[in-house]
Amino acid sequence: QPQLQESGPGLAKPSETLSLICTVSGDSVSSNSYYWGWIRQPPGKGLEWIGSMYYSGTTYYNPSLRSRVTISVDTSKNQISLKLSSVTAADTAVYYCARHVGYSDSGSYYWGWFDPWGQGTLVTVSS
Amino acid sequence: DIQMTQSPSTLSASVGDRVTITCRASQSISSWLAWYQQKPGKAPKLMIYKASSLESGVPSRFSGSGSGTEFTLTISSLQPDDFATYYCQQYNDYWTFGQGTKVEIK
Numbered sequence: 746q747p748q749l750q751e752s753g754p755g756l757a758k759p760s761e762t763l764s765l766i767c768t769v770s771g772d773s774v775s776s777n778s779y780y781w782g783w784i785r786q787p788p789g790k791g792l793e794w795i796g797s798m799y800y801s802g803t804t805y806y807n808p809s810l811r812s813r814v815t816i817s818v819d820t821s822k823n824q825i826s827l828k829l830s831s832v833t834a835a836d837t838a839v840y841y842c843a844r845h846v847g848y849s850d851s852g853s854y855y856w857g858w859f860d861p862w863g864q865g866t867l868v869t870v871s872s
Numbered sequence: 873d874i875q876m877t878q879s880p881s882t883l884s885a886s887v888g889d890r891v892t893i894t895c896r897a898s899q900s901i902s903s904w905l906a907w908y909q910q911k912p913g914k915a916p917k918l919m920i921y922k923a924s925s926l927e928s929g930v931p932s933r934f935s936g937s938g939s940g941t942e943f944t945l946t947i948s949s950l951q952p953d954d955f956a957t958y959y960c961q962q963y964n965d966y967w968t969f970g971q972g973t974k975v976e977i978k
Contacts, residue, residue, distance in 0.1 A: 782967075792908075792916065792959055792969040805966070808873065841915055848922070857963040858906035860927070862915035 747772035749842050749863035757836075757870050763829040767842030767863055774818050774825060775800045780845035780856050781825045783816060785838040786865070793838075797845045797856065798825065805856075832870045839865040874898050874962050878970035884978040891947040893973045895960035900940045904964040907936055907945045910972075911956045919958075920945065950975070 753765035767781070774781055782797035796806040798816040806814050815828040825842055843859035875898040885891050895905065903923040908916035918927045920936040923943055933948040947954055955977055960970040 791971045792961075794967040794969070797967075807966070855963070857904065858918055858921045858961065859916075860918040862917075865915050
């Protein structure tokens, strides 16, 4: 199983941009078998998918966050990055990166579950 | 968007109990459902995918069933390591999670 490790500032100020990096080891972000995703979890609450990206640049974003989210990949560093702009206290959460696993059905390929996950990193939005 | 609703939100049970968690989708998702286990301070762990396929290494006391809009996760004989929060996730249309079910010690 690959290992994923999130990193970045643990504190962001309201209205600024939150930036995180996920470093992947034991697999390649250029693999044509996987997307790479970000999921977040506010303290004491449930999980929310943020977005997923294929190494070629194809991305899917949660419609509720689309206007503020950018996910990109750096194949030379085997990293995926997340940028979330105009943050508020509601964006305070543990942010996870995860490998987004594909599956085939009726001759087409789709993107399904997340496995494995990084350990997560807490980002607090506060002035 | 597809909403996922889990019940109950909290479940109190004893070691050895048979435990069932329900996940309902707001529209049909065929069998495109996964289950995760999360322990405090840890990342979620994949347990089941495609509604009933057990992830490698997951104990056989875990099982999943259902299709369409109603799904269940069953633990046949609850073990001390199973006390955790469980989430369902649909992948029929985008990707959304249920709100979680906490399995606690009775």
